[in-house]
């Protein structure tokens with residue numbers, strides 16, 4: 001039984017780590033300003049609202065589709 005639990009925990013940790021590194025890779029750094037419209041935002045925030053975030057992600061997706 002212990003083996004199964006260990007394996008499950010190990011797997012859960014691997015998945016969590018993969019998700020965390022994927023988020024880091026996908027996410028731009030917080031600069032203190034909204035990455036979409038340039039408004040000042042709270043420390044650690046990257047957008048002033050979800051619309052700006054969606055805008056930014058749409059621009060990013062379009063940029064990736066264009067091959068860079």
Ligand SMILES: [Zn+2]
Pocket residue numbers: 034035036037038039047048049052
């Ligand atoms: Zn904004």
